[in-house]
Amino acid sequence: MIKLKKVKFKSLTMRIWVTFTAIILIIILSISIIYLVVFRSTNEKYNLQLLKASHDTFKENNFNQLKGFDDVRNLHGSSHFIVNINSSNIINIQDFNKRGGPPGQPNMGFPPNSGITQDALQKWMVGFIENNNISENEFKESYHGRKFLFIISSVNNIDGTNGKSYLISYMPAMEDNTLLYMVIGIGIMFIVFGFIAAKLVASHIAKPLKVLEDYTVRIAHKDWKEPIQIKNEDEIGRLANSMNLMRTELKRADEEEKMFLQSISHDLKTPVMVIMSHAEAIIDGIYIDSIEKTAGIIRDEAVNLEKKIKQLLYLNTLDYVLENNSQVSKINLRQLLLYIINRFEVVNSKIYWDLDMEDCFIMGNSDKIQVSVENILENSLRYAKEKISVILKEENSSVVLEMYNDGPNIEEKHINHIFDNHYKDKTGNFGLGLAISKKIIDFYNGEIEAVNRDRGVSFIIKAPIA
Template identity: 70%
Template sequence: MKVKGFKFKSLTIRIWATFTLIILIIICSISIIYLSVFRTIKEKDTMQDLKVAHSILLNANNFYGPENRFDELKNLKRSSNVIITIDSDNNVNVRNINKIGRPLDQQPVQGFPPELRVSEDSLGRWMAGFIKNDIVYQQQFKKSYNGKSVFFIVSSIKSTDTSDKIYLISYIPLSNIEDNSLLYMVIAIGIMFIVFGFIAAKIVAGYIAKPLKKLEDYSLRIAHKDWKEPIEIKNEDEIGRLAKAMNIMRTELKRADEEEKMFLQSISHDLKTPVMVIMSHAEAIIDGMYIDSVEKTADIIKNEAIALEKKIKQLLYLNTLDYVLENNSKASEINLYQLILYISNRFEIVNNKIKWDLDIKDAFIIGNAEKIQVAIENILENSLRYAEKKISVKLNVENSNVILEIYNDGPNIDEKHINNIFDNLYKDKTGNFGLGLAISKKIIDFYDGEIKAVNRDKGVSFIIKAPIS
């Protein structure tokens, strides 16, 4: 979290800031609701109660009877009732029903700040100025006087004793500090929560930070390839699941590190051997100590150089394959029937003692033709290396998948190693190191296919399953 370029590095401060922000949002929301809804509802209730009180007084036979207690009701606090008399010369006389005989010009009106010195006499005369008709009945007004809203109801009173116009006015100031008591209470509680929130944030942050600190130290250990012990966090929450994920990562990184070391050892041995043979025979030619003839020795050097070149190309191809597949692999529709026919015709001349049995049908997939050809060639080359008398290729469409099976009648693969033959580091029983099957699997996996090896009664089948186009 950043505030004006300042970054909160402390988890305690971040939790407290978040907590405070939530409290402030709640306070603002309640304030808006209070101002827009609660006050409106309260004003309606107050006006309705004042209207009922006004009706009761209006229907009473004696206005100046026992003192009424309307101002003791919750919604009618600070309310009052006055009689306005207007004579023929428009002189206004104000009398309070409950304050007969008291000088109203010296009586402050409740609901107005004392410093304003608002008297009931001046307020009554002000309200009388809104009476436009001689006869009115419960005419309602909501006006502002000295910055305060006043709600008042006016009704004319019939009198047979005088020609003066007489009116009953019931009024109540609507604006007062007590009206905001709920708002102030919410703000006060919010401030208390903000203060205590810091303590709560400190406790929560400490609870969260302790396992996170362990995870931080554990990450540094992994970064330095310290695989000795897994981290132990007993939480079942997100932090616990993170710890389990990091332990899984540790296992995978440890395995990858071991495989990398084995890979370097294996490939260095496989590259050293042909280089050593080439150097030995080259020195023999130079020293005149070669066996048989120069041509025979040169032929050996050539074959070893070809084998070395092949291994280097496979290494470079495998190393860049992921990038090539992701960025430079243009996919198109491939006719596997034609592709397999083309590849098998090329491979048949390699060993004329092997019988080829093709049972292939038209089938189409989406992919890069060059990469798919490499994948199939590697499998056929592997099968040709171990086949004794026969290689068969079957191509069918089942449901929405293409099934390609390449079989050779060579020796079975040890069951404990059959799932590892597609790994980069796999060596066969003769100790030979190869990357062809690993390349094939990576290509087939990229195009959402599957490949597996299955031992038969005699021989091995490589089965490729890929979605049709």
């Protein structure tokens, strides 16, 4: 079985031209159908009416056709003859051309190889006489593959016998295809000129597209130097503006990623350096205080290093885990907070925990919600001086969770960036925990923000009520 492959044009010129050509061909086809179905039928009826008028006039004027009908273009192939049928059914045909009819009487002029002769054609038409009295019977019949229109009427006997006489007017159903040929010719001209127009249009469109293509390659190679300059106000101009916006966002993400990698490399390098130095001290027998204390320092730094690596891996896989392995259920947020706070209270017994919590329910994965809250409370516990407040309530069809600590305020230039994936200020105070919390809360259609108070900072989470 032969499979037809879809034709693909790589050239914009060919695509425009093929589309234009298809439209022209559809127009030509539509006009051709209208011509064949409507115009020919209408034209045939019109010619038959003209032939009938000529037939009546010819009969009323004693078989002398008026000159006015000689000039009618549609009747140039028409003719008339009389058929006399006597009492013995002998047929006698009187052709007005043979009898020396009026000058200018049209000649049928059939080609020699058409198989049509004047006498044979007239005898064929006589065969359609069926009744004695006929009143302008109209016929549309084909003879030797050619269609004829003819009218038969009874007339007064003109040969002096007791027979019957009939007047027959006829003409070939000429098909004037001038309009169709003109439409096809104009269509071909449009197709030829359309190729030239398509090339000009394609060149005009392709010029800014080529600029966009080069600009895309520059962005792919992280060349952020200059934005693209296209002043069009059309779709191409809007595409250029979108690409400039993309450039700005990619440049910002690239800079944040570099800053993040520098920060991560410093965070990972410091505990590794401490572990190596204390391990070498044990090997060399030179250590501070005791070998147990030195081993304890190595252990604490290893735990810290492990925590940072786990956070980094968790952040990098979080999107996939949330999308593909997240079991959503109804969570009593108050019970979850009490469980987390009970574990955090033993970390620093000097911190006072002020709790004001109602039973509130949200939808989400319990493990992921726990991670997001733990990261915020751990951050609060790190900077709190004396007090941490947790308020949980329902407000305006949302669950509102506020976690406050009385530590130092966050600088305004940093407060809007502390949840960014790769953000860290110069002191290294913001790590991956807050970025992980925001990503989880955003996934469950919640919101999180940090707000400076007169003394301290509040982290406020809003989530839909289950």
